[in-house]
Amino acid sequence: MLDEVRRRLRVKHYSLRTERAYVGWIRRYILANGKRHPRDMGGPEVEAFLSDLAVRGNVAASTQNQALSALLFLYREVLGIELPWMESVVRAKRPARVPTVLSRDEVQRVLAAMDGRLGLVAALLYGTGMRLMEGLRLRIKDVDFARNEITVRGGKGGKDRRTVLPRSLAEPLLREVERARVLHQADLAAGLGAVWLPHALSRKYPNAARELGWQYVFPAASRSIDPLDGATRRHHVDDAALSRALKRACRAAGIVKPVSAHTLRHSFATHLLESGYDLRTVQELLGHQDVATTQIYTHVLNRGAGGVLSPLDR
Known part of the structure; x- marks a missing residue:
């Protein structure tokens, strides 16, 4: 399945860095759920995975959103599954940051x-x-x-x-x-x-x-x-x-x-x-x-x- 993920990413001209990141998140998602196939999982598993990243992993909002994008790509583009929970998943709010500037x-x-x-x-x-x-x-x-x-x-x-x-x-x-x-x-x-x-x-x-x-x-x-x-x-x-x-x-x-x-x-x-x-x-x-x-x-x-x-x- 991961080979199919890579193939779809390359068909859509995603960068190599994005490909590695998406494959990494999908692999972590599968391992976190006992190696169950994503077809057998849905909204509750995705939300639990993202919540675990934020609570236990303490990741930044941009990291959490990247993981969500990877899972949405998996279900929509690779598995061809449109589930009702996809549109209701709330992305983490990125804090407003002032850029670091050198004099x-x-x-x-x-x-x-x-x-x-x-x-x-x-x-x-x-x-x-x-x-x-x-x-x-x-x-x-x-x-x-x-x-x-x-x-x-x-x-x-x-x-x-x-x-x-x-x-x-x-x-x-x-x-x-x-x-x-x-x-x-x-x-x-x-x-x-x-x-x-x-x-x-x-x-x-x-x-x-x-x-x-x-x-x-x-x-x-x-x-x-x-x-x-x-x-x-x-x-x-x-x-x-x-x-x-x-x-x-x-x-x-x-x-x-x-x-x-x-x-x-x-x-x-x-x-x-x-x-x-x-x-x-x-x-x-x-x-x-x-x-x-x-x-x-x-x-x-x-x-x-x-x-x-x-x-x-x-």
């Missing part, structure tokens, strides 16, 4: 504590506002040095967008492109060199996977086996390596805030608003569907706690 000085200190390719990736995430995987999956063809633009392909929600290419990163990125070209030539000489392409483009354009433009700007140092089809390819840099490098840089810079790669994206948006750019422009650069999502950064515009002068200071 300009803190960003400078963090980036100064990083070097090499990972330092360049971190600078690119801050300078463009891209998400972590958007930056790591960047293809050579999507970097326009003439127009100082980067085209982000297949962002959140499967949407494309354009963002700014920092002029200060143009030369380092050109060096990375040259490094990727050398690695690609070596892969071609070894009879390989085909990169992963989305949505069956490899069948529609058989030669595209070996073209330089489709290669990653930040390729991995070694080849690996694709878990989806078993082919040997050169993937992009591992996201875990960047996360570790970023944590080391924060310790070296003396920053105690909880910093992740997404914090650089938050800082990008906040600093643009501080510089006077309008909310609509920032929304386009970030790729937010609703401007309400971008409004979480307006705490820097003389609103809220940041725009109030304490009576003690008076």
